[in-house]
């Protein structure tokens with residue numbers, strides 16, 4: 564609020580000051596408009612860490628989607644080659660995707676040749692829409708599209724609800740892959756090869772890993788959770804088998820879907836393995852005693868509670884999955 568102007572005589576010092584002040588006000592208005600325009604065009608880039616030369620990762624907080632975080636709740640990243648860039652996962656909203664795009668553009672002007680999704684969960688894939696551009700190919704597991712489309716509307720509704728309407732995407736904003744990986748695929752960013760591997764059902768039925776051969780950096784997506792409780796949406800038994808095999812591969816570092824930007828391998832797997840072992844043995848003991856599914860959902864795995872963020876959000880569902888799979892055995 565500014566005070567109301569008082570009447571003044573023409574040519575008086577007060578008028579000159581008044582003219583100067585209105586000139587200043589106009590200048591300020593121009594400055595404010597310019598900064599608004601800069602914010603509109605120049606989205607705030609996600610902060611990234613260069614975990615290995617040319618490999619950048621945004622380390623997400625342990626959080627569910629909210630208006631405050633705008634969907635930047637999964638680790639995402641990008642790899643810069645001689646000729647082009649590959650983006651790996653994109654966040655839960657267009658806004659999160661735009662912030663990742665701004666992070667890429669803050670590092671390089673090279674074209675984004677590929678956007679690779681590690682799986683179809685919304686916190687990893689809904690931001691793809693921000694990367695739609697001529698020449699950019701979307702790459703995912705062969706089962707990605709079917710799995711994503713089956714849940715797309717509920718993902719969009721949840722995103723909108725959880726961000727108080729800010730994440731306002733429509734079905735036509737869902738991006739399905741141009742290139743599907745059924746087994747293995749090698750991509751070349753120019754003197755920089757990426758090795759993609761489609762995994763059997765584990766965290767989901769469409770998990771894909773990406774190895775940057777130059778730096779021996781392996782993006783595991785949600786096959787690896789560190790700190791944030793894992794969530795089983797595929798097969799617990801399948802996941803344990805995939806982990807057993809991947810743990811034998813020696814690499815310099817891995818990037819988990821949730822957790823620090825990069826961790827050592829296979830050392831970083833131990834807590835997740837311990838949690839799965841606990842969940843399976845609790846459920847088996849409960850089935851021996853003829854406990855119900857509901858009882859299992861309430862108590863299996865509880866001794867692990869203090870070691871994980873978001874335990875209460877995901878453990879019951881994991882216990883139900885473990886119970887169902889143990890019943891089949």
Ligand SMILES: [Zn+2]
Pocket residue numbers: 682684766785820
């Ligand atoms: Zn996931």
